[in-house]
Amino acid sequence: MGTLTGTVAVTESVSVATLVDWLSSFRDAVHEQGTYLTELDSAIGDADHGANLIRGMDAVMGAVAGEVSTVGSAGDLLKKVGMTLVTSVGGASGPLYGTFFLRAATATGDATSLDAAAVLAMLRAGLEGIVARGKAEAGDKTMYDALAPGLDAFASALESGRDVLGAAEAAADAAADGRDATEPLIALKGRASYLGERSVGHIDPGAASSALLLRALADALAAAG
Amino acid sequence: MGTLTGTVAVTESVSVATLVDWLSSFRDAVHEQGTYLTELDSAIGDADHGANLIRGMDAVMGAVAGEVSTVGSAGDLLKKVGMTLVTSVGGASGPLYGTFFLRAATATGDATSLDAAAVLAMLRAGLEGIVARGKAEAGDKTMYDALAPGLDAFASALESGRDVLGAAEAAADAAADGRDATEPLIALKGRASYLGERSVGHIDPGAASSALLLRALADALAAAG
C-alpha cells in the first residue's frame, strides 16, 4: 500500500465513525501481527507486546461497540479509548498508548468531525503525551521513532497540498521506515535498554505497533473514501 | 567368552588374591558399563544404578587396596567388601550386594583358599542373603533372575566334572541369559514395580550388573590360570 499521490478522491473531513474504523482496523492489525509483535519483544523485551495490545484493543472495541451513536464527540471517543487502554494494558505500552489517546482527546475536544489540520493536531498531541510520559527522544529505539517521522511526513504532505488520506498514507510509510530504522539502534529507553549493545539488530516492537497504528488510520480513511 | 569345555588348564583352588582380582574386574566392568546400567535404570527406575555401583566398587577397591597381604582370610576380605558396599552405595543395590558379600563372608569364614565347592557355597550364601533381604522370587525381574540361574549353572557344571573356571564361565553365560530373560517380564519388586505393565520390554539393571559380577569372577579365575 504505497502513497496514492495524484488520486482523485479527496477526503474532506473525518467523522467519529471513521475514527472508530481506525481503532477497529488497528485492532485487526494487532490481532494479525500479534505473534510478530511478541516475537520482536522476545528478542529484546519480555515477549508480551502482542498480547498486551490484543488485550487492550479488544477492550477498546468492547468499550466503544454500539456506542458510536451515543459517543457524541471525537474527544469523548478518544478519551474512552485512552482510559480503556490505561486500565487494560499495563506494562509500558498501556500508559504510553493510553496517554496518546487521552491527549488526542483533549486536542479534538467536542468536535464531531475533524479536518486534516485537526487530525494532525490530534496526532501531535498524542505524541506529545507519549513523550511527556516516557521521556523518549529520537533514536532511543522506541515507538517514538516510528511516530515522530510519521507525523512529520503527515505535516509535510499536507503542506505540499495532499489531502488527509494522502497525508495519512505518507505518515504510514514514514512510520514503517522509522520502524525499520530502529533495527541498528542501541535501545536507551524501556526494557530493551537493559540489553545494551545486544539490542542492536532488532526492530523495536513498539515502533512496529506504532507503524500499524498509522497504517490503520490510512486504511480507515481510504475505506471512508 | 564362551565356555571352555575341554580346556586343559584346571583351576584347583581360589586364593584371596584371586578374589581381589574378581572385585577389581567387577569394578572395571561397572566403570565400563556404568552408562549402560544407568540407561537401563532410566527406562524403568531412577537412573542411578551405574553411579551407585561405580561409587560402591571404587570404595571397595579403596578399602581393600594394599590390604591383600594383611587381609588374612576370604571371610575378612568379603566382610570388608560387604560393609563397604552397605555403607557407600545406598539405594536397593547397596544392601543387596552388601548382604551378598556379608553372607558370602560367613560362608567362607577364615579359609584362605577356596576349592570349587567352597566357591559355590560362597555364592549360594550370598544369593540367600539377597533373598533374605529383598524377598525376590524367580521372575520378579530383579538381580535374582541373573544370579539364580547363574549359580544353578555353576553347580551343574561342577557336577558334570568341570573345574571352578569352567563352572564360573557357565555361570556367567547363564546369568547373561537370565539377564536377557528379564526383558519381557513385569517387575514385581524394586522401583521398576511401580511401572506395572510399562516395565515390560526392558532389561532389569540389577540383573545386568549381576551378570557382570559373575562374568568378572570367570575373568579373574581365567587370569589366575
Next chain:
Amino acid sequence: MKKLINKPEDVLADALKGVSEAHPELRVDHQHRVIYRAQPKDHGKVALISGGGSGHEPLHGGFVGVGMLDAACCGEVFTSPTPDQMVEATTVVDQGAGVLHIVKNYTGDVMNFEMAGEMAAADSGVRVETVVTDDDVAVQDSTWTAGRRGVGVTVLLEKIVGAAAEEGRDLDAVLDLSKRINAQGRSMGMALTSCTVPAAGKPTFDLPEDQMEMGVGIHGEPGRKRVPLAGAAEIAEQLVDPILSDLDFQGGPSIVMLSGLGGTPLIELYLLYGEVAVLLEKAGVQVARTLVGDYITSLDMAGASVTVLKADDEILRLWDAPVKTAGLRWGL
C-alpha cells in the same frame, strides 16, 4: 545438562555446605551427611529421624527443627542413605525416649533403614520404631510387589508426629499416631517433563510436547501411564479422582497439600490448586488446612502432586502447633 553444580559426584556434599552456611539453626555433619537441629530437643522426648535420597528438597533436611524432625539422613541423589548414617543419627538424637524412623516405602529405603534398625539396636540399645509411608494411589498395592510408594503424606506426617513428639508423647503413642496418619493419607502425582539426574547427565525419559506422565513418584521414574497433555482443570481431575476413590474423606476435616516437583513455578501451582479446590468442594471434602508450594520434589521435574489427609480435631491441633524449620514455619 544445565545445572547449578560443580561435579555431579559432589552435588550432595556441595549442597550440604550451602545448607550449613544458610542455616545457623542447623548443624550439618558433613562426614555422615546428617542434618541436625543445632539445639537438640529436651531429654525424655521421642526423637524423629527421616532420610532418603537427595533431590526432594525441602524434604527432609528442610523439615529439621523444633516441632518436626530431629535429624535427616541425606542419601546421594535419588539413592537411599546408608545404614551407618541412620545409626549415627539415631545415636545422636536419642534423648532416652527412643527414636522413630520415618521411611518412605521404596525397596532401597526400607532395606537400608531395616539394617540400620538392626545395627542400632545391637550397638547402642536405643529403642527404634519405624513407620513406612505408602500413600501413592498411582501404584496398586499387593503383597506380591514392593507396594505403594511413600510420597506427600511423609511431609504431613513429619509435621504432625513431630508436634506430638514435642509434646512429650512416648514412642508407642508416636508410632501409633504415625501409622494412623499414613493410613489416612493419599497422594497422586503427574509430570510435564522428566528430571535430569546429575550423574546421568541427561533426562531420565523423553516426553513429547503433547504428552504427560500420570502417576509419577518423586524419583524421575516414568509414571503409570503416558496420556495426552491436558489443561489444569483436567489434570486436577486426574489427580483428585484416584485419591477420592481410594479413601472416603467425608465427615471430617482434611489437610491438603499441593506440592510442585521442583521445576514448576508457584503461579502454576496456585492455578492448579484452584482447580483441585473446586473438585474437593464438589466432592464434599472439607478442606481445613492447605499447603501449596515445593515440599516434596523430584529435582527439576515439572509437575505436581496432590496429597489429601483425613484429619480430626486432634490432628488439626498438632498441625497448628508451632514449627520452625527451613521448609515449614509457623507459630514460633
Next chain:
Amino acid sequence: MKKLINKPEDVLADALKGVSEAHPELRVDHQHRVIYRAQPKDHGKVALISGGGSGHEPLHGGFVGVGMLDAACCGEVFTSPTPDQMVEATTVVDQGAGVLHIVKNYTGDVMNFEMAGEMAAADSGVRVETVVTDDDVAVQDSTWTAGRRGVGVTVLLEKIVGAAAEEGRDLDAVLDLSKRINAQGRSMGMALTSCTVPAAGKPTFDLPEDQMEMGVGIHGEPGRKRVPLAGAAEIAEQLVDPILSDLDFQGGPSIVMLSGLGGTPLIELYLLYGEVAVLLEKAGVQVARTLVGDYITSLDMAGASVTVLKADDEILRLWDAPVKTAGLRWGL
C-alpha cells in the same frame, strides 16, 4: 509449551482463585486483581502496597500479611498492573497515615504507578509516596537510559520497611528507610534456560546447552551477555564480583538472599549458596542473615540471583521482627 494452566489468557485470574482458596488469611479482589490481608492493619499506621507483572511469585502476593505488605496489585504475566488497580488498593489500605508504593524500576511499572499516584491524590486525597527499587548491577546506570532494574532488593525492602510500618513509623520515616534500603542493596542474576511466557507459547529465547545468560532480570529477557556454561563456583564468582565491586559491604553486617528464578530446584540453590558464602567470606562480607529459595522468580526460568544488602543493627532488628505471609514467616 507445557504448563499447568488452562487458557493462556486466564492464567492470572485462575491463579488468583487458587491463592484465595489456599489462603484464608488473605482476601483476593478478583475484579481488581488485588491481594489484601483479610484483617487490615490498625488505623493510624502507614500502609504498603506493591505490585508488578505476575510470574515472579511469591513476589508480591506471597508477601502480603502482618509485618510486610498490605496489598499486592497483580498485573498480567510480566506486565505491570494498571493504575486503576493501584488506586483501588491505595484507597482500600489507607489507614489515615498514607500509603507507600513500592515499585520495581521498569518503565511500565514506573509509569503505571505514576499515573496511579496522580489519580489517587486527585480522587481520594490519600497521601502516596513512592520508592522505586533499582538494585540490578547487571545494568549500567545512566541518566540517558531507563536505569537499573529493580530486582531482589524489593523482597528485602518489603520485609524491613513492612516491619517499620507495623511499628507505627510515619510515612516520611518509612519512605526514608525504604530509600536507604534500596541504596544499600545490590543484585545480579543469571539464567541457564529461558522461560516461556504463556501467551507467547514458546521460550523467549533459545540458549544452547553449553551457554548461559549473565545479568538477566526477572522478565525472561536475555541477559547482558551470553557466556559459556560454567560450574557453580565460577557462576558464583560472576554473580558476586559485580555486586562487591559496585558497593562496599565492609564494616557492618549484611543480609544475603539467593533466589531461584522458578525452574531451579532447591538443592541447586543451596549448592550455589555454598559457593557464594565462600566468596563473601573471602571478601570480608559479614553475612548476618540468609535467605535461600524462590523469592523473586521469572516463571519457569532456570537460574538464580544473588542480592546483598548492607545492614546495621536497626535493619537487622526490623528484619527479625515478626512476619506472617505466605512467602516469609517468622516470629509469629
